[in-house]
Amino acid sequence: MSQIHPEMHERRILGTELLWSFGVGIFVAASLSMILFTAFTISVNPPSNVERIDPKTLHLSGEFAEHNLGTTVGSDGSVTVRAIATQFMFLPRCIAVPANRRVTLRFASPDVIHGLLITGTNVNTMVVPGFVSQVHTEFTRTGDLLMPCHEYCGLGHSEMWANVQVVAQDEFKPGPDGRISCAQR
């Protein structure tokens, strides 16, 4: 290479590389800024409440005892859903929630790792024994949705799902104890 092409001089190569790296830097900075922006302005955060619960005893008493499961409307109007994910079902098997209202979903597992998503929404969390998983959301459309277990939990995993009934605000009528279950169809 007695005569080096002008584009192939070492300084020229370094120059193009630095220019490209600058572009890469801007791209990375822009992606991270978007994540930070959405986290701080509209609270787009992953489910991370780090709340412990003993999987061996959670069904015996307290929040996840049988009579507390399902949808509850508090005296302040807050809607909370509590469900157990266990081999190979969700308890309860159907969950009623109001449309266009903030809902808090809380899950726990007494046995192995589970997970769930609700189709057509951004509800998605792992359910890890030892911890309570909590998701805040607002369902925007009425209708029936699927809530399958999305993490391998044993040979019956494929049969594990629940239904979610999203009902209009005026049809969402909890009983005197603040509790509401799915309508029979």
Added chain:
Amino acid sequence: MRNAERLCLAHFWVAFGAFLFACAIGTWQMWVRSPLGANVGTPGQYFMSVTAHGVSMAYVLTTFFIMGFGYFVAVTALDRALPGKLWAWAAYWVALLGVVLTVIPIATGQASVLFTFYPPLTASVWFYIGLVLVVVASWVWCLLMLVAMTEWKRENPGRPVPLAMFATVANAVMWLWTTVGVAVELVFQVIPAAMGLVQTIDVGLARTLFSWTLHAIVYFWLIPAYIAFYTMAPRAAGGRLYSDTMGRLTFILFLIYSLPVGMHHLLMDPEHGNATKFIQVLLTAFVAVPTLLTIFTITASFEIAGRLRGGRGIFGWIAALPWERPMVLATGLSFFMLGFGGFGGIINMGYGMNAMVHNTSWVTAHFHLIFGGSVVIMYFAIAYAIWPRLTGREYQSLAPLRLQLWLWFIGMMVMTLPWHWLGLQGQWRRVANFNYADPIIAAWGPWVIVSFAGGIILLASAVLFVANLAALHRGPALGVVRPLYALAVHPPLRVPAALNGFALWNVLVLVLMVAAYGYPIAQFLIDPSPGAIVHRVR
């Protein structure tokens, strides 16, 4: 390279044998999941198959291929005999014993826990012991790579380590760090549980330790593809590597940023807070950097080749490239898939956006496209490039090689693009059979069938790949041995010590790992979370 050839071939044939088997059962799984195969097979058979597919592809194909390729690079790039050849053979047999020990419980249905374990589910203890043996054998390989480089440096003071070997050792060093997480999980948590010594497992800790390994392991699989991009593809295209320094930086960045990022697999987990998750998302964004640098450097190297071959204009050099050569074709197809897969990866990384895709078919599509597509197609290209040297034989025609690469590319696109779409619709992972009577699921049916068609194309390609390699063993004797490794436009005469070894970078890895994983792991030791009762799958 006498003799080392047998060592390399022994590794490669185990890798590709496992690969072919895994392709076949993977295609079967897609049939069972589709509306066409409803009611075929039992969940027991399905999850046995998923476990075997994952173990074969993720542990056997990769580890054996990478070890065999490492030995090849150590001998050819350094141009000296392999040190510790007996150790290398011993490691091979230990790894093979490990595979046998792992396969038996899988085949008898005593290890259907998938390749990612999911404690408190526990399999037969032999499943884990077999995998530990494979890892121990790979550690021997790591040490042999380090010894080979150190001895070469002693014999060639001041000279830069050839890029292919530098990258191979970067991978070996990274792998030593990577395996610590899963080794601690298996030895201190899962194996005692499988042996019945303990009755409960701290699941949060187990998931955290596994996440330590879970992302970097993917880069362990990927680095051979990048070695081919930097050191083989520019030569095959008839050009030169645009920048040797950029190559070294890329592999150093992989070593640093593959490790402290695994928690992005746990974004939807309840055992970690937002702050620790965000730190690792931040570091994850940086791991895009080496890939973006590579795309620039390799495209520039190809442009040099295209222009040397008479290509003109802004895009004319692309048409002038020798696409009939398998290495060049595979690199082009790999980049194409890397574009799609990388875009998907940036979605996955997105902290909050991850909720849209976590544990859906989107993720399955992502890693099949990135690993099965961009990386494995380069495994093919590497095998095609070095097989003539290993066997001393020559291809009669390159046409079946090109056909095989095209089939793999088409199959991968037909399989994974519908999966991405289905994932966005909410189709979840790891299901033996879908209830197509449900209206939501019924609408997915046609796309599931399309992806199954992609799976059949992939299986055809896998069969052709193994047939191509097998045929070469009976091909005509090799005439001219062409040089394999590319020269840089400006071959380095001397490089700074930091770009010729890993001491400094190991310190940086340690600092980053303490920052990223220090508290997340320490929280379980300071205040253990309530244990979950061990569940045996058999």
